[in-house]
Amino acid sequence: MKKPSSTQASAARSKAVTEKKPKSPAIRIVLADDHHVVRQGMAAIIATEPDLKIVGEACDGEQTLALCAELKPDVLVLDLRMPVLDGFEVVKRLITDDPAACILVMTTYDTDEDIWRCLRAGAKGYILKDASQPEIITAIRTVARGESFTTPLLAVRLANRATAPELSPRESEVLQLLAYGKTNKEIATALNIEPGTIKSHIQSLFKKLGTSNRSEAINAASKRGLIRMS
Amino acid sequence: MKKPSSTQASAARSKAVTEKKPKSPAIRIVLADDHHVVRQGMAAIIATEPDLKIVGEACDGEQTLALCAELKPDVLVLDLRMPVLDGFEVVKRLITDDPAACILVMTTYDTDEDIWRCLRAGAKGYILKDASQPEIITAIRTVARGESFTTPLLAVRLANRATAPELSPRESEVLQLLAYGKTNKEIATALNIEPGTIKSHIQSLFKKLGTSNRSEAINAASKRGLIRMS
DNA sequence: ATATCGCTATCCCATTTGGGAGAGACACGG
DNA sequence: CCGTGTCTCTCCCAAATGGGATAGCGATAT
Numbered sequence: 001m002k003k004p005s006s007t008q009a010s011a012a013r014s015k016a017v018t019e020k021k022p023k024s025p026a027i028r029i030v031l032a033d034d035h036h037v038v039r040q041g042m043a044a045i046i047a048t049e050p051d052l053k054i055v056g057e058a059c060d061g062e063q064t065l066a067l068c069a070e071l072k073p074d075v076l077v078l079d080l081r082m083p084v085l086d087g088f089e090v091v092k093r094l095i096t097d098d099p100a101a102c103i104l105v106m107t108t109y110d111t112d113e114d115i116w117r118c119l120r121a122g123a124k125g126y127i128l129k130d131a132s133q134p135e136i137i138t139a140i141r142t143v144a145r146g147e148s149f150t151t152p153l154l155a156v157r158l159a160n161r162a163t164a165p166e167l168s169p170r171e172s173e174v175l176q177l178l179a180y181g182k183t184n185k186e187i188a189t190a191l192n193i194e195p196g197t198i199k200s201h202i203q204s205l206f207k208k209l210g211t212s213n214r215s216e217a218i219n220a221a222s223k224r225g226l227i228r229m230s
Numbered sequence: 231m232k233k234p235s236s237t238q239a240s241a242a243r244s245k246a247v248t249e250k251k252p253k254s255p256a257i258r259i260v261l262a263d264d265h266h267v268v269r270q271g272m273a274a275i276i277a278t279e280p281d282l283k284i285v286g287e288a289c290d291g292e293q294t295l296a297l298c299a300e301l302k303p304d305v306l307v308l309d310l311r312m313p314v315l316d317g318f319e320v321v322k323r324l325i326t327d328d329p330a331a332c333i334l335v336m337t338t339y340d341t342d343e344d345i346w347r348c349l350r351a352g353a354k355g356y357i358l359k360d361a362s363q364p365e366i367i368t369a370i371r372t373v374a375r376g377e378s379f380t381t382p383l384l385a386v387r388l389a390n391r392a393t394a395p396e397l398s399p400r401e402s403e404v405l406q407l408l409a410y411g412k413t414n415k416e417i418a419t420a421l422n423i424e425p426g427t428i429k430s431h432i433q434s435l436f437k438k439l440g441t442s443n444r445s446e447a448i449n450a451a452s453k454r455g456l457i458r459m460s
Numbered sequence: 461a462t463a464t465c466g467c468t469a470t471c472c473c474a475t476t477t478g479g480g481a482g483a484g485a486c487a488c489g490g
Numbered sequence: 491c492c493g494t495g496t497c498t499c500t501c502c503c504a505a506a507t508g509g510g511a512t513a514g515c516g517a518t519a520t
Binding site for chain 1: 465467468470471476
């Protein structure tokens with residue numbers, strides 16, 4: 001699925017920095033973040049390292065895909081929350097095209113579930129936006145070598161997350177509606193099944209989440225990023 | 231309560247940029263954000279304007295207070311989410327000291343309640359981190375003149391928020407525990423009152439939030455930022 | 461072919477919750 | 491002093507929820 005690099009710049013407002021031939025083989029980076037401030041900040045940090053070079057910037061998921069296809073960067077530094085196509089989708093698609101792609105996910109306040117999904121999908125690294133400059137640089141270099149980098153803090157949380165049972169698709173649906181404040185009857189109507197069946201699903205949910213009532217379930221699910229309540 | 235500016239740099243790791251006498255009266259800015267990346271980005275953006283000058287940076291609430299007391303900046307650009315002391319507290323204390331202080335709150339994904347509280351406490355402006363460079367610059371200049379600046383998008387949401395009734399202190403307590411997944415009996419025990427009384431409070435909550443069950447209440451409260459579930 | 465898993469459904473029973481209507485005590489501001 | 495609001499508590503009743511057991515059906519994996 002690799003497109004030849006002759007592809008014309010196809011991303012709408014994406015900004016492909018004009019390339020200079022690097023004397024030493026610099027690490028070529030694409031930066032994807034919808035916040036202008038963050039892109040500026042990353043650019044400033046990366047500019048301090050001569051062997052790191054931002055070759056393109058994107059501010060949504062589609063641009064990111066287009067830009068990566070076009071520029072074939074050594075590393076993609078990727079924000080999870082982006083318009084149009086979110087970070088997780090981007091990771092999935094890029095890894096499908098090229099399983100060896102080096103993706104460093106960078107995010108602010110995200111849940112274990114997001115992190116987990118991205119790493120499972122093939123992202124090589126995961127750092128938080130409050131990381132220090134050296135940590136960011138190290139992470140980029142490590143991922144560029146094809147190795148994986150994860151903040152120790154996250155590693156612990158991921159260990160917990162790994163032991164938690166997955167929800168079935170139906171359970172996820174029920175959980176969404178439950179979290180939205182629907183009654184069993186309403187959920188049943190929405191899903192076109194019997195209210196009693198909803199009770200069964202909710203019983204399963206409670207067991208998997210380790211909770212004993214709806215509110216606790218909403219809490220647990222929110223913490224784990226199984227539902228989004230914003 | 232204004233301390234003389236002779237105060238020694240007291241903030242632990244705060245970074246006071248060495249002052250040069252500006253030829254034209256530049257707008258002196260203190261930047262408070264716990265994310266190194268964001269500080270770098272803001273610095274880069276502000277550096278493009280000759281009449282704007284960052285005189286200090288802080289990465290938590292206490293540093294921010296110390297730095298403002300010491301440097302008396304024209305504008306404080308303040309992130310809401312910070313360790314030690316959150317942004318709202320900083321606004322409150324600074325405004326207490328100097329009601330004319332020019333504070334521009336800058337944040338990412340925050341709730342109407344946060345915004346509302348800050349503006350009510352006396353912040354002059356409120357922008358989102360995904361603002362464009364011109365918008366950021368304009369916001370800083372506007373706030374520096376003592377005028378107020380708020381993203382149009384936020385103005386609408388604030389209008390809604392203004393009509394919502396306030397919760398009483400007791401109701402807030404009950405809401406917290408309810409949202410945590412406690413039963414009426416548990417809440418009663420925690421607050422040392424009768425379970426029946428909890429029901430009364432919850433009835434009030436439902437009316438004020440416009441909900442009819444716990445899950446909906448958790449939802450509404452979360453949206454409005456009345457509770458925090460992370 | 462057999463086992464497992466997910467989805468569906470039903471029955472019973474105890475507990476919790478939601479809705480309504482009061483009412484006394486206390487503090488605060490006009 | 492009087493109204494208002496908050497916090498407290500009570501009683502009643504209907505609806506929703508939580509817990510348990512059980513079971514058919516289809517798909518999928520072993």
